[in-house]
Amino acid sequence: MSEGAARLIRGGRVVDPSQGIDGTFDVLIEDGKVVRIEERIEAPDGAEITDAEGLVVTPGLIDIHIHLREPGFEYKETVGTGVVSAAAGGFTAVACMANTAPVNDSRSVTEHILLEADRHPYARVYPIGAVSKGMAGEELAEIGEMASAGAVAFSDDGLPVMSSSLMRRAFQYAQHYDVPVIQHAEDLDLTGPGVMHEGEWSTRLGLPGIPGAAEDVMVARDLLLAEDTGGRYHVAHMSTGRALELVRLFRARGVNATCEVSPHHLLLTDQAVSDYGFATCTKMKPPLRAKADVEALIAGVVDGTVDCIASDHAPHHHDEKDVQFSAAPFGIVGLETTVSLLLDRLVHAGIIDLSRLIELLSTGPARVLGLEGGTLTPGSTADITLLALDREVTVDPGSFRSKGTSTPFSGWNLRGVAVGTMLAGVPVRLP
């Protein structure tokens, strides 16, 4: 679509939780913006038509927790392969973590990531800057410089901010730029040599455990500090029922706290490590937790405590993951499995409705990070995802556009898939 041209998305089921819309409508787009959503819109002269009959039209999906690995680990993923993977999975925007080499702790690295993103315009990229210089956990990184270059949030993800005083300063200082501090909540002292959830299955398998308390004490500490400072706190990849309970409690006390969960923490338990025979596709941080945690997280997804779902897409090279369990790096890919997993296991399974899922994948994440998007209100940028609710797919890592292939969902038959995305009203064509 050329500048100024119009596009009409015709006959789709439009689901936009930001406006409480769920019904069959036409969507008119001009100059890259949504103009109006009505039951029947005549196509303006020269408008391009997208026939969306049988499809779902939603505000573009946003994954606020992924690892693009560039700069430094281009053998695992690049900005280019990562955004293509995102688009293939139905996402129009992603936020990428700072644990690159060098760490994204300066304006120049943030700008480099955005420059690479401009060269690969398949999905929008929002860099997340490091909280601390070099992610060393000692001194604050130049949060203001990075924020002015385009960083939307700050996190040492991959590592927690262990120091309580540094976390407190980060909460204080980040308020100057109205950005959240995202915590990878893990007390490393409690984790020790742990490689999986500490519980029944670590006991049986003899693998060193990571107790749920490693997450809980960190979330509790951070919530207290956020309460004292008025800071904006976001818990990354929350995995325990107790951490969720803490967020609920402190939110009721007025603390500005949000949280995300990852699909694997909703769909698998620690038993998978045994069921998959020590396969390293079951090794990630935080680890797959106990059944009670999974049930609590799902309850949080249903009742609204959970603000968004993010994949924690963490690609590694095949050679790195194809080793013994204890030696493998933590992390699995997720950009190309999230949508189908959640449509099948949450929506078709009757746990949440489609509108709630779109809230978790679009409106929610946009709100958490203060991004544009997450809505199809007139005047908003027409970033759009198209879903085929009943199309059946089989997860095949061989067909992933990501460089990473490690996933515990290989071979799963799922109903529902993202079939396309648009950025500012222009359909994204994958290379």
Add this chain to the structure above:
Amino acid sequence: MNETLRWTRKDLLGIAPLDAPEIELILDTAESFLEVAERPIKKVPTLRGKGVINLFFEPSTRTRSSFELAEKRLSADSMNVSASTSALVKGESLLDTATNLQAMSPDLIIIRHQHPGVPHMLAKRLEAGVINAGDGAHEHPTQALLDALTIRRNKGRIKGLRVAIIGDIEHSRVVRSNIQLLNKLGAEVTIAGPRSMMPAAAHALGATVSYDLDEALEGRDVVMMLRTQLERHKRSLVPSVREYFKLFGLTHARLARAADDVIVMHPGPMNRGTEIASDVADGPASVILEQVANGVAVRMAVLYLLSTAATGAAPTAAGQSDKEPHAGDGAHRGES
């Protein structure tokens, strides 16, 4: 010896996959190999022409020499590869090391590794049969089998016995294999140790859990002490050897609570004065050296049974050791 059951597994990765008849088949086979150690020439041709690699990534004297002796007594061609001499120190991956060894066409590979699951990972990739000689705190199946043989030879049975296993439960592969084996053969197991040495979900192991040595010893037929490596734990699990010995050290006086004919076992190597007093270790109830002798026979049995599954042939065991092994019916190939 059980005539109706044949061994069909390619690997021995743990006690978990085995059923009671398979365990009994190994024990019965081991009984028949015990006699070899009493011959003037302690060697049978059962595994002549078979290649066995002992791949040890963790220091081990007892288990490795026991396997080595078992291999030699069966006339296998065996070779040792240890982590200190292997290419792993040159940065080669574990999988590459293993596939390179596989390229030399061994029949069996014995693996000891400090991390759980390593033998399982390699067994999926290698044609050779894999025997787990201890993977981290996960399993140590031949230890549990030799313990069972020792119990059976002393008590005449395993079913219905009351067994206590004492010590650092969390870090012990011996306890995990033993509980499963003893449960499968109908014994009743209690585990005891300091709370800081218990795994997070000790009940999931399938034993009664106690935190009191005297309670755990009460009326037991068998007491197994575990090796306590206080010095190796980076994180302090108990404050000192002195306190540990007071809480959980087995002394003659405390052993009096057990059954009159109790036997005391230890997988070795022992720390005298830490988990066990010398008067118990060297006392009349101790069967610790018998365990060592039985270990060789059990490993001979496992090597023999796995080699029959790996080749589909069924060479004879020790009974006809003076004859050539004959070809079995090829129908019993390993499937696992």
